[in-house]
Amino acid sequence: MAEQRSGQSNPFRLDGKVALITGSSRGIGRAIAEQLARAGARVVISSRKLDACEQVRDALEAEGHEARAIACNIGRREELGTLVARTNEAWGRIDILVANAATNPHFGPLSSISEDAWNKILSTNLSSTLWLANLVLPGMAERGSGSFILLSSVSALTGTAAIGAYAVSKAAQLQLVRNLAMEWGRKGIRVNALAPGVIQTEFARALWDNPRARKRIEALNCVGRLGVPEDVAGAALFLASDASRFVTGQTLVIDGGASIFNPLEST
Numbered sequence: 001m002a003e004q005r006s007g008q009s010n011p012f013r014l015d016g017k018v019a020l021i022t023g024s025s026r027g028i029g030r031a032i033a034e035q036l037a038r039a040g041a042r043v044v045i046s047s048r049k050l051d052a053c054e055q056v057r058d059a060l061e062a063e064g065h066e067a068r069a070i071a072c073n074i075g076r077r078e079e080l081g082t083l084v085a086r087t088n089e090a091w092g093r094i095d096i097l098v099a100n101a102a103t104n105p106h107f108g109p110l111s112s113i114s115e116d117a118w119n120k121i122l123s124t125n126l127s128s129t130l131w132l133a134n135l136v137l138p139g140m141a142e143r144g145s146g147s148f149i150l151l152s153s154v155s156a157l158t159g160t161a162a163i164g165a166y167a168v169s170k171a172a173q174l175q176l177v178r179n180l181a182m183e184w185g186r187k188g189i190r191v192n193a194l195a196p197g198v199i200q201t202e203f204a205r206a207l208w209d210n211p212r213a214r215k216r217i218e219a220l221n222c223v224g225r226l227g228v229p230e231d232v233a234g235a236a237l238f239l240a241s242d243a244s245r246f247v248t249g250q251t252l253v254i255d256g257g258a259s260i261f262n263p264l265e266s267t
Contacts, residue, residue: 197255
């Protein structure tokens, strides 16, 4: 038995796998796509703008990886169907699904949010994630394996006066992860979430671009710096790969320790 284990292949390799990543033309989504491709997966780059997807695809192909670019607005259910259908037409399967795309059109207290903004946040961040799962997970179940990774947020675990509606949608995603893990686990599918803290992306620019705000963020975590997209991508590779084959229904927080940091004990 010991000899068999020592001869096993690298559990982080994704050779032969197909990964579909939404919101992957920039930021965290792009870093995840690059990481999965470099681990051997064939990747589908998807976001609303085709030209942005094609730029990422071209860069990956230049490195020798297999990639496709497919535009999709996740808020439109028919486009989700087209995205999944075209991926299956190209490569016949989806082994890894990363639901990264999200929206947040409202900053400020919940008392000032419009009905349209509230509905858009919940529809895009929560409902569309479920629709996408329902399109992809049955195919994984037929093959007896698959990994579904949702990009939530550390804001799902705390209170916030600035991005409350977004936080509500991300907290609901965590319950969706638990429910889907229960429903699909016996079919060989693992469902997990990543909950990044403040990551240096355009999406989160309002949280870190101000020098004073950035200094405060850096002072209130254990490692003393902002996160970068590659910090999240490594965790996504873990959840996508066989290295996490006994992990499901979980939320992995990637925030440099901000959620456990005690400022009274900092030096």
